[in-house]
Amino acid sequence: MFFDYARxxxxxxxxxxxxxxxxRGGTYAWLGVSTLFILALVDALLPLDTAARRMNNRxxxxxxxxxxxxxxxxxxxxxxWQVGAGTLSGxxxxxxxxxxxWMSVIAFVPPxxxxxxxxxxxxxxxxxxxxxxxxxxxxxIGHTVGHHIDxxxxxxxxxxxxxxxxxxxxxxxxxxxxxxxxxxxxxxxEKRGYGRWSWRHRLWxxxxxxxxxxxxxxxxxxxxxxxxxxxxxxxxxxxxxxFNYFQHYGIVRAEGKPVARRHLWxxxxxxxxxxxxxxxxxxxHHLDSYIPYYKLKPDTTAIRMPNVFLCFLTALIPPVWHxxxxxxxxxxxxLKFASAEERELARAQxxxxxxxxxxxxxxxxxVTARAHx
Numbered sequence: 001m002f003f004d005y006a007r008x009x010x011x012x013x014x015x016x017x018x019x020x021x022x023x024r025g026g027t028y029a030w031l032g033v034s035t036l037f038i039l040a041l042v043d044a045l046l047p048l049d050t051a052a053r054r055m056n057n058r059x060x061x062x063x064x065x066x067x068x069x070x071x072x073x074x075x076x077x078x079x080x081w082q083v084g085a086g087t088l089s090g091x092x093x094x095x096x097x098x099x100x101x102w103m104s105v106i107a108f109v110p111p112x113x114x115x116x117x118x119x120x121x122x123x124x125x126x127x128x129x130x131x132x133x134x135x136x137x138x139x140x141i142g143h144t145v146g147h148h149i150d151x152x153x154x155x156x157x158x159x160x161x162x163x164x165x166x167x168x169x170x171x172x173x174x175x176x177x178x179x180x181x182x183x184x185x186x187x188x189x190e191k192r193g194y195g196r197w198s199w200r201h202r203l204w205x206x207x208x209x210x211x212x213x214x215x216x217x218x219x220x221x222x223x224x225x226x227x228x229x230x231x232x233x234x235x236x237x238x239x240x241x242x243f244n245y246f247q248h249y250g251i252v253r254a255e256g257k258p259v260a261r262r263h264l265w266x267x268x269x270x271x272x273x274x275x276x277x278x279x280x281x282x283x284x285h286h287l288d289s290y291i292p293y294y295k296l297k298p299d300t301t302a303i304r305m306p307n308v309f310l311c312f313l314t315a316l317i318p319p320v321w322h323x324x325x326x327x328x329x330x331x332x333x334x335l336k337f338a339s340a341e342e343r344e345l346a347r348a349q350x351x352x353x354x355x356x357x358x359x360x361x362x363x364x365x366x367v368t369a370r371a372h373x
Contacts, residue, residue, distance in 0.1 A: 001054045004294075007274040008064040011107045014275070015071045018103045019078050022088070022096045029092040032099025036106075040309035043269040048304065050268055055294040065111040065277065065293075069126060072108035072133045073213065075100050076229050077220055083228045084221020097232045104133040104236035105243065110277035110293075116140045117289050129205075132213045134236040137206035142181040148289055152253030152263040158244040159251060162330065162346075163322075163353025166245050166315040173241040246311045247280070250330045252338070252345040259286050261299050262337045265329070268298050269307035280308050303329050303337075331358050 018032030055061050079100045082088050088096050108130075115127025131137045142157075150156035157176035160169045182203055186196035194200055217229045246265065253263050267280035278285075278293040285296055305311070306325060315321040334346045335358070347359050 004053045004055050005057075005060055008061070008277060008294075009067075010271070010274050011068045011111065011277065012064055012071060015068060015075060015103055015107050018099050018107075019071075019075055021099060022075075022079055022082055025082065025087045025092050025096075027092070027095070029088060030095035030099060033095065033102045034099075036102060036309055037313075039271055039275065040307060040313055043271040043307040044310055046270040048268045049270040049273050050298045050300050052297050053294045058292065061292065061294045065114050066126075068107055068111040068277075069115055069130050072104055072112065072130060075103055076133060076213075076232065077217060079232060080217040080221040080225035080229050082221075083225045093228070097228060098235065101232045101235035101239060104233065105239045106275060108133050109240055109243075110275075110279040113140075113143075113279060114277055114293050117144070117285075118292075119290060129209045132209050133233060134240050135210065135233050136178070136181075136237060136240075137209050138181040138185065138202045139177070141184050141202060142177045144289065145184050146177075146180050148259075148286065151248060151259055151286060152251045153255045155255070156248070158241075159248040160245050161353075162250040162349040162355060165318045166242055166321070169245050170238050170242045173244060174238055177241065242315075243308065243312065245315065246305075246308050247282075249326055250346075250349070251333070252342050252349065254339075254341045254345065257339075257341070261287065261302070262333070265305050266299055266302050267305050267308040267311070269309075272307045272309070276308070303332050305329060327355065334358065 014032070014035050017035070021028040021031030079088075079096050082096065083093070112127045112130050112133075115123040115130075118124060118127075128140055129137050131139055147156055147158045150159075152159055154161075157173050157180065182201075185202050189198050189200060190196050197203075214226050214229070217226050221228075246267070248264050251263050251265070253259065261283035264283060264286060266283060269280075272280050278296045281296050281298050283296075283299040283302065284291055306314075311321070311325065314325055330346070334343055338346055343359060347357060350357060
């Protein structure tokens, strides 16, 4: 039971390693981003982790969540401080920027996501505005009101269509998710009798939060620090969206039909689960978004996917991702888990992508899907 709690400090340890590298400078500045390759390799060698957690103390479980969330902005300010001090330059500066961006993704998004999904005001507030780390303090609007409702449908910008490459998906997701957040907020304000761009709009609050943070960066390291931090944050913004690519790629769901456990991919790597605070083990999360991370039970009947770090690296070369990983998984999903209506949607996407049509029209559909839902 002790180890179940302790394993979630791995994320905070990666942040400390990155901070050490940025402070030390030189080649050490690359330590943070090097963990992407280390995690991909080591997690591929370890067995999958399908065990449920034996954790009942919410306070103890939340400590690493808060630590990793609060360390996210602090890492960016450490980078600002080192730039202001002239410690980083050339390749070490590049390494620091990319390392901090990587930590703003893998070490920050999962714990902040955990906080803004909690019911209490303070966790929601901190989880929301700590997202200055990747320039999107309004992200959770589209995530909770958009993605959780539209997942698997054509309306969901977080669900990649079959055949879509990581690069085009990421650019589209950044634009689409941003515009969706603003629209949802404007619609909500209008229903309450306010102007669509009232001062109450979360966009203005997000911009104010960003102004405050960049002012702190300026005070820490001057304009070079601001430029460096913004560069790292822009990289993180795109990187954040890219990881949605692996959570729902190619999954289809008919609009109006209920979300089921099958409408997502699970990555149950031994290291992936604790590093990402179970964000890759989130079948139950889509059924009840208030379930805390340590109560999410792995779906042992689902298709086994490689660890998410390895998926990211293979997707950088689209033919490798498509032909070695995702086509095989989607074929199994279509034939074993999809409903009859979903099979028709899947066939249409396969044909549009130029993929093989692996369906036989007379084959019974949806038997396993009904059991899996």
